[in-house]
Amino acid sequence: MNSHTGRKSGGCPRSAACVLAWAFAWAGALSAAEASLFFSYRSFWPEFGAMAQFRDAGVDTVCIFAANTDNSLGQPYCKYPPVWRWFGTYDFESLNKQYDDVLAVNSNAQFICMVDLNTPVWLQRQLALQGHSAECESFTMLSCACANPAWRTATADYLAAVIKHMEARYGDRVKAYLLACGQTDEWMDYSRGMAGRAKTQAWQTWQKRHGQTEVPVPAYDRLDRAMFENNLRDPASERDVIDYARFTGDTVVDTVLDFVARTRALIPRHRQIGMFFGYILELTHARLVWAGHLEYERLYASPDIDFFISPGTYGDRPMGGGSGFMVPNGTRVLNGKGFLHEIDHRTPTYNVELDPYVSIGWMVPWKDQAETDAGLKREFALAIVNHASLWCFDMWGGVFKTPETMRVVARAKKVWDVYAALPLKGRAExxxxxxxxxxxxxxxxxxxxxxxxxxxxxxxxxxxxxxxxxxxxxxxxxxxxxxxxxxxxxxxxxxxxxxxxxxxxxxxxxxxxxxxxxxxxxxxxxxxxxxxxxxxxxxxxxxxxxxxxxxxxxxxxxxxxxxxxxxxxxxxxxxxGVTIYCDDAVPVYANERLVAIHMAKGGERTITLPKPCREVRELYTERVIPVADKKFRYTFAAPDTALFEMIP
Incomplete structure (x- = not known):
């Protein structure tokens, strides 16, 4: 076993020629999704200073969310005027300015266009006047809105208008469209089983289509309890509740597939379509079933959708935690889908003041620069090992404020450029x-x-x-x-x-x-x-x-x-017989070439690899450590994340 105090390799992790020669030696080819990955920047607000910093770090892809609606805090998502002003009436000057302002900062900018499909206040009021009641408010009552033909028609018209405008004005600068709707624009339904007239009619139609005897929408008190230990439903007596949960998810998924098909018909094949969906690993607190994400397999099988998105889990972010995607990664890989990892983690410098009255100070950040460095390296490593796109989400600004933080971003971008798209299989046992x-x-x-x-x-x-x-x-x-x-x-x-x-x-x-x-x-x-x-x-x-x-x-x-x-x-x-890479209770990510380990506590550790190799290169520091008998020793800072390349 050998200490980590080895030599430091020079220059880039690998020359371009070396990378190409090595990559062609591996069997298999990149999927279409993996061949078009994004390392990008996003913010709710126009943070032009941060955009310039990311431009200087080699990040040219920017996600723009030209929102027409308010967030879960009741604050406007967007600093620009709304685009969707009335039925068939759109303020495309506002839309243009959001993109042109970015081009003024970075003339090489390419875009991920996030389309806000949630209900503007005026549309909610107008549809309510037509008798649609709560079935026109999509942010919270998503499945109800999806069951409402009037809402779907108006929203589909807006979607088509935006796509056509973006294609005509910005063309191939647009790398992808993200269709966003529901709670926090992540296609989550917070209606908790509620149904109005349209959804009730849709439930009756769904039952007939599935050859079932028509029964009413289950009462709220039945939705909130279960026969077996109040944990699980008995299909003998609660089949209607189980089926109603499936129907609710199907209602959302059917709408997504319709909007996706409309979008695909308006864009060239190489333009990608993505969305937030499939949070089975994350949704708790009355959301696992009723948020609608359980029907994710239908979307993951769709040939019209190229990639999915989620933030890193909110349930394991502190130092020592393993982070992780909210979706079943193996499922999306088997379906040939890409993934975009949202790095929206709070650093000590993030802006907590949305206005003089509303603060998000309760969102606990990493404590200091050391935690920020280790945490960001963990998130970047998770994306790199799993061939994922990513964006650095600056939310309301300040997240990536310090030079030290931007140095981590710049180094991670170089590593990601070399390794993220290589056709490497996972090493999970x-x-x-x-x-x-x-x-x-x-x-x-x-x-x-x-x-x-x-x-x-x-x-x-x-x-x-x-x-x-x-x-x-x-x-x-x-x-x-x-x-x-x-x-x-x-x-x-x-x-x-x-x-x-x-x-x-x-x-x-x-x-x-x-x-x-x-x-x-x-x-x-x-x-x-x-x-x-x-x-x-x-x-x-x-x-x-x-x-x-x-x-x-x-x-x-x-x-x-x-x-x-x-x-x-x-x-x-x-x-x-599973290979344990580290005897500490720590997260490990690995594929057949890369191994990432995150530590809250520092010190020297023995690392065991799954296969023999001559040496490892730590890609954030470029240090090279010899390996003997599939083992090496490495000294971690406190906290730290290391990303090792195994060198044959």
């Missing part, structure tokens, strides 16, 4: 499996909601080894040959077809499978706790964590989410 169909059974008001996926993901962030996130429906086509441990925290519904998938593709080859709380309790028709033992070999709610040897696989059952600590998961991973 651990898989977290999410199950959106089972999630429909969950009572959104249950305290287990935040533990199922967000809590389990945060625990895996401290495994000391990388993991990938798949959806249950991915299992037949995912390459699981390297996976030794799979974690199923929310597979409550196990139909005969799903059990066949497990038997054929997962429960074999000496793997370990971890199940939590009530796995397989539903067969899609009824609930029966005895099914837990049939699957795992352990009775329902047997206390603690139990391991049972099955035929060529090991079943692990945890009665409660709290029982799956980082230490327990590490022990299970070691027994399954």
């Amino acid at each position: 651990v898989a977290l499996v999410v199950d959106p169909q089972s999630a429909r059974l969950v009572n959104d008001r249950s305290p287990i909601v935040g533990k199922i996926y967000q809590g389990t993901r945060n625990t895996l962030n401290r495994l000391g080894a990388p993991f990938e996130v798949y959806s249950f429906n991915d299992l037949p086509r995912a390459d699981l040959s390297a996976v030794k441990l799979l974690v199923f925290p929310g597979t409550f519904e196990l139909t005969a077809e799903k059990r066949t998938v497990l038997d054929r593709h997962v429960l074999k080859d000496g793997r370990s499978a971890v199940f939590v709380y009530a796995p397989g309790i539903s067969d899609g028709k009824t609930l029966d706790p005895a099914r837990v033992q049939a699957l795992t070999g352990t009775p329902f709610k047997a206390p603690g964590v139990t391991e049972v040897a099955r035929e060529n696989w090991t079943a692990v059952y945890a009665d409660a989410y709290a029982a799956l600590t980082p230490q327990v998961l590490r022990r299970l991973a070691v027994r399954a």
Whole structure:
């Protein structure tokens, strides 16, 4: 083992010729999405000084959100006048100025055009006067608005007008369009199951289309409770609630697909379309089910959508946390979709004053420059390892204010330019499996909601080894040959077809499978706790964590989410033969060439690699460290993030 006090390599991480020669040596090719990645800047406000700093750091792509609406604080998103002024009436001078002002700062600027599809106040008032009531306000009541033909027509007209104008005036300067709507423009529905006339009619139509007997919209008191321990719904008596949850998501997704198809018809094929969607790992507090994101698989399968976006999780941002995407990364990769990682983390210099009366000081920032450097390097590394686009989101300004912060950005941009698009496969030997169909059974008001996926993901962030996130429906086509441990925290519904998938593709080859709380309790028709033992070999709610040897696989059952600590998961991973990169409870991201490790506490650590190599190069500092017997030693600052390239 060797100390990190090695030599410092000179110049760029790799020469262009070396990178090309090395990249062509690897099998496989970039997908269309990966070939058009973005390293970009975004702010709600026109922060021209920051734009100039990013221009000087080599960042020419800027996201512009010409919003017509207010944010969740009741403040206008945009400093410019609204574009959408009335039915068929648009202030394109305001739209032009937002783009032209950026071009005045950076003549090489290219754009991500974020289109605000939420309801302006005037449209809400006009549709209400026509008798549409709450079914015309999309920011909060998204599924209600999506069920309203009058809202969809007006909004589709506005979308088409903006796209046509942007194509005519800015053409190939536009790299992508983002369609934005719903709560915080992330296609989240906060109606919590509410239905007016239009949505009620849409529910009746949906039932007929699916060959079901027509039943009323479920009452609120039924939406807020569940038959089994107030956690899970019984399909025998609550099938209508489960189906209504699916209908709500379908209503949003159908609208998205319609808007996407309209946009695709107006733009050339190389122009990309993206959106925020698929937050199954993040949505808690009455949002897992009713926010509508559980139907993400339909969007991820759409040939018209090129990439998806999410902020880094809000649930694991402090030092030592693992961050992570809000969406199942493995699912989007299997569908050939790109991803844009939103780095909207607060630094000590971020602006908290939106006006003299409204402050966001409660949004806790990283504490100092050292945390800012380590945190930003963590977020950049997460994007680089996973071949993701990103934007540095300056929100209301000040986030990237210091020269030290901009030096981190500039260095990360150079590293990202070289490595982000290389066709490198993931190195995960651990898989977290999410199950959106089972999630429909969950009572959104249950305290287990935040533990199922967000809590389990945060625990895996401290495994000391990388993991990938798949959806249950991915299992037949995912390459699981390297996976030794799979974690199923929310597979409550196990139909005969799903059990066949497990038997054929997962429960074999000496793997370990971890199940939590009530796995397989539903067969899609009824609930029966005895099914837990049939699957795992352990009775329902047997206390603690139990391991049972099955035929060529090991079943692990945890009665409660709290029982799956980082230490327990590490022990299970070691027994399954998973490579533990670092013995500390720290996050690790890795592909077949790169390894990133984030630390809250500094000091010298031994790092174990999954394969032999001659040396590693730490890409933020360009230091080179020799490797012996797949191990090397590295001294981390406190806090720190290191991104290593394995050199054969």
